[in-house]
Amino acid sequence: MEAFRMERFFERDNEIEVTGKEKGFLGSYYAARVIANMGDNYVVEYKELLEDDERTHCKETVMAHDVRPPHPNQTLPSGPRDYSSAKKKFGFGEQVDAYDNDGWWVGIVTGKKGGFCTVFFETTWDHIAYPVTHLRPHLEWRNGRWFPGKNRGRFVAENSYFSHELVECILDEKIEQEKVKKSEVQRDHEHHRMQSGWELKIVQSRTVWA
Structure with missing residues (x-):
């Protein structure tokens, strides 16, 4: 069997992505940086994955063929309701990467x-x-180049599981959830504003009586 040929070497502190290959993590990519180049593998520190203490970034030794450069569009959403790039457009059947669970x-x-x-x-x-x-175009890294993901429109169109009614139901439920969250955020903001106003009035009142 031909020995694995690394398509690119990464050095300490290089930004990378690690491909998840274990059960439950297939088809996932995680932002990381190289801690050490060990030849056939790397010691990496993940940017988003934390240890149980929720403060220490996870470190792991990974195989070299599971490491690739950062995705050209590696910007992470700044929050669960970040709509700063809402003009992004994705087509039916397009392969994408969805940001979820770090x-x-x-x-x-x-x-x-x-x-x-x-x-x-x-x-x-x-x-x-x-x-x-929370989406980006899916890209495959092969032979030192990025290649676009496949369009799976035919797979979706021919599968009865993806009925229009089901898709609409999932979308409507998500949109309603976001409306509720937005309303809660606005209510909390208004409560905080009113509370700050009352505290300011109390301070001013004490100043006058003093």
Whole structure:
């Protein structure tokens, strides 16, 4: 068998992505940096994955063929309701990476509505709606170059599981959830503003009586 040939060497502190290959992590990518180059493998420190103490970044030794350069569009969403790039457009059947659980997961766009897309994950058979800001085009790193992901429109169109009614239901539920969250944030903000106003009035009142 021909020995594995590294397509690119990475040195200490290089930004990379690590491909998840273990059960439950297939089709996922995690941002990391190189701690040490060990030849056939690397010691890496993950950017988003934390230890149980929720403060220390996870470190791991990974095989060289599971490491690739950062995705050209590696910007992470700044928050769960980050709509700063809401003009992103993804087509039906397009392969995308969805940001979830501190990593990027490969999926297929099955529908879109109001700034959200439904994404189907073949490795888990999950079907979830995401803001478009939590998606990026899926790219494959081969022979030192980036290649676009396959269009799976035919697979989606020929599978009765992806009915229009189901996709609409998932999208509508997600949109409603986001409306509720937005309302809660606005209510909390208004409560904080009113509380700050009352505290200021109390301070001013004490100043006058003093």
